[in-house]
Amino acid sequence: MTAQLPPLPTMVVGSLPQPDWLIDRERLGHQFPPRVRAAELWRVPEQFLAEAQDDATLVTIRAQEEAGLDVLTDGEIRRESYSNHFATALDGLDLDNPGSVRNRSGIDIPVPRVTGEIRRPRPVQVDDVRFLRAHTDRAVKITVPGPFTMAQQAQNDHYPDDRALALAYADVVREEIADLFAAGADIVQVDEPWLQARPDVARKYGAEALTRAIEGAAGPVHVHLCFGYAAMVAERPDGYSFLPELADTPAHTISVETAQSSLDPASLRPLRGKGIALGVLDLSTPEVETPEVVADRVRRALDDVDVDKLMLSSDCGLKYLPRASAVGKMRSLARAAAIVRAELG
Incomplete structure (x- = not known):
């Protein structure tokens, strides 16, 4: 780890608001x-886009530092969505003639159409990690979409079944994770929201694909489950449909939301022994919670997790919030961590 982390280290899940000028x-x-x-x-x-994205990423890095976060991301500033930046960089896809799948809201959307062997022709996010590492001395985290989620977000016109497709995605994710750690990442987060969204399918091969992707990684891999961006998915269940299944995977830490869903912390008990990145920022509203409100959300989980492995985070990405709200929420998160640290001694 580049920087020594305090107890209850703070971070955001991944994305932060991109500037309106970008x-x-x-x-x-x-x-x-x-x-x-x-x-x-x-x-x-296009000829100025990469430079503009770098500038916006620098602003995002500084905002996290000034808010007092312990682990920084690049804010996913260079991405149109959390998954398409990586998923569309692979070989074996027909992007000019996309396929279609039904998303979590029941709407058919265009997706990559798989027409050949999934391959990663080159590292996708290594330059992003290097840029982040070069511009902060704090611990850094980079996110990559998970194999199950990418398989669910693609139309399979090549592999014999969706399990084979998910395992092919697992192989390219494993390659990317190795390169991301070699490039200076302290933590790699694998985003797997569709494990939660399609639990019946996930139970057939989701844990298998995830394990194949992250086993043997050179550093800690976090697995992020969520109920979707609050801006897109308003109805939140009060519990996860795919959580105990992660206990036997090689994931170092499981990232879950508790603020928007009012998750019963007891549901985290099957994951004892693993780290928990506890989502304690409500992203369904731009209103900035006070540090005390956030601290209360932390306290209610302390009896159900391994406190020495607990990290504090946002429920999901902050991408769709006003920038001022995101900054305020990050500050409240950092101050809440200080409050609870003092209580724990």
Whole structure:
């Protein structure tokens, strides 16, 4: 680990709001997160886009530092969605003639169409990690979409079944994780929201695909489960449909939301022995919680987790919040951690 972490280290799940001068936030907020490329969302001409994304990422890094977070991400500033940046960089896809799947809201959306062997022609996010590592001395985390989620977000016109597709995705995720740690990542987070969204399918091969992707990683791998962005999925169940199944995977830490869903912390008990990244920021409202409100959300989970392995986080990405709200919520998270640390001695 680059920086020594305090007890109850703080971080966000991954994404942070992109500036309005960089991306059309109004348009972004009124469509489901894209699974194919959506270059039309960017406001900056292509020849200047990479430089603009770097500048916006620097602003995001500084915002996290100034808020007092212990583990920083790049805010996923260069991505149109959490998954399409990586998923569309692979070989074996027909992106010009996309397929279709029904998303978690019951709407058919365009997705990559798998027409050949899934391959990773080159590292996808290594430069992102290097940029992040070069601009902070704090611990850094990078996120990558998980194999089960990517398989559910693709139309399979090549592999014999969806399990084979998920395992092919697992192989490219494993390759990427190795390169991300070699490039300086302290933590790699694998985003697997569809394990929660499609538990019946996930129980058949979700844990198998995840294990194949993360086994033997050179550093701690976090697995993020959520109920979806609050801006897109309003109804939250009060419990996870796929959680105990993660106990036997090689995941170092499981990232869960508790603020928006009012999750009963007792449901985390099957994961004792693993780290928990506890989501304690409510992203369904731009209102900034006080540090004391956030601290209360932490306290209610302390009896059900291994406190020495507990990290504090946002429920999900902050991508769709106003930037001022995101900054305020990050500050409240850092201050809540200080409150609870003092109580625990």
